Amino acid sequence: MNATTTQFGQLPALQLRAPDGAEATITLYGAHLVSWKPVPTTGGPAQERLFLSSLSALDGQKAIRGGVPVIFPQFAERGNGMRHGFARVATWRVVDQGEADGAAFAVLALNQADLPQQVAAAWPYAFELQLRVTVRAAELDMLLAVRNTGTQAFRFAAALHTYHLVDDVDAVRIDGVQSETLALTDKLDQVFERIPGPITFDSGADKVMLEQTGFTDAVVWNPGAADAAALSDMDDEEYRRFVCIEPALLGPQPLEPGGTWRGTYRAVVQAG
Numbered sequence: 271m272n273a274t275t276t277q278f279g280q281l282p283a284l285q286l287r288a289p290d291g292a293e294a295t296i297t298l299y300g301a302h303l304v305s306w307k308p309v310p311t312t313g314g315p316a317q318e319r320l321f322l323s324s325l326s327a328l329d330g331q332k333a334i335r336g337g338v339p340v341i342f343p344q345f346a347e348r349g350n351g352m353r354h355g356f357a358r359v360a361t362w363r364v365v366d367q368g369e370a371d372g373a374a375f376a377v378l379a380l381n382q383a384d385l386p387q388q389v390a391a392a393w394p395y396a397f398e399l400q401l402r403v404t405v406r407a408a409e410l411d412m413l414l415a416v417r418n419t420g421t422q423a424f425r426f427a428a429a430l431h432t433y434h435l436v437d438d439v440d441a442v443r444i445d446g447v448q449s450e451t452l453a454l455t456d457k458l459d460q461v462f463e464r465i466p467g468p469i470t471f472d473s474g475a476d477k478v479m480l481e482q483t484g485f486t487d488a489v490v491w492n493p494g495a496a497d498a499a500a501l502s503d504m505d506d507e508e509y510r511r512f513v514c515i516e517p518a519l520l521g522p523q524p525l526e527p528g529g530t531w532r533g534t535y536r537a538v539v540q541a542g
């Protein structure tokens with residue numbers, strides 16, 4: 271069986287397992303990838319690559335702190351709507367799951383009819399989101415599609431807000447977002463526009479190649495000690511254990527009736 275229904279905290283979830291042992295867990299709340307365990311190319315057991323806060327809500331009352339939140343239709347506070355949008359706090363539907371080419375995959379969908387009435391009223395457009403998550407060996411693939419199913423054009427922003435798990439954020443080095451290697455010294459919250467090619471994320475222990483299409487930008491975020499202490503859903507020292515490198519389309523991107531936008535994201539753990 272390559273996709274089974276499970277429970278993550280109090281949330282219904284899907285567990286993917288590829289024939290080679292790569293695994294992922296996705297909650298229906300937010301279509302949120304909360305665990306990704308690729309199989310190291312050097313052999314050995316599948317290992318967790320995503321940070322999840324020990325204080326994260328897992329009851330559907332608040333966005334999950336960690337994993338890969340889906341950000342749509344607004345990024346952070348760049349708009350009048352919900353901070354980082356409603357997709358991460360809405361309950362998605364599973365529309366497909368299975369195995370293809372040795373990989374396990376699942377497709378989740380969300381449209382305006384799935385939203386609570388107040389949320390739909392605040393963003394009154396007809397849309398369909400689909401998120402496809404695929405795991406195999408050392409590789410994660412995500413495809414986010416946004417379709418305008420209505421008669422009115424709308425503008426949106428989108429991101430896959432990946433919390434990469436690390437041993438110590440001080441050891442992190444990121445290449446490909448700017449001309450020099452980026453290291454994190456304290457709090458960092460920076461937008462890098464028009465990413466030209468793949469990003470190499472050195473976790474301090476190994477390297478991960480990150481590729482994105484459609485998502486034109488990348489956001490790198492770590493709250494540092496002071497901001498982490500102010501977050502109620504993160505333990506004070508946990509900021510050391512992750513860096514967010516987020517493929518993003520900050521736009522906002524216009525989408526005409528009948529139009530579809532697609533963003534792809536691939537993370538591949540490199541051989542050590």
Ligand SMILES: O=P(O)(O)OC[C@H]1O[C@@H](O)[C@H](O)[C@@H](O)[C@@H]1O
Nearest residue numbers: 346353354431459460489491516
């Ligand atoms: O606390 P939230 O809503 O999950 O946001 C976390 C962070 O997400 C990042 O993407 C933003 O750039 C930061 O400004 C923000 O603080």
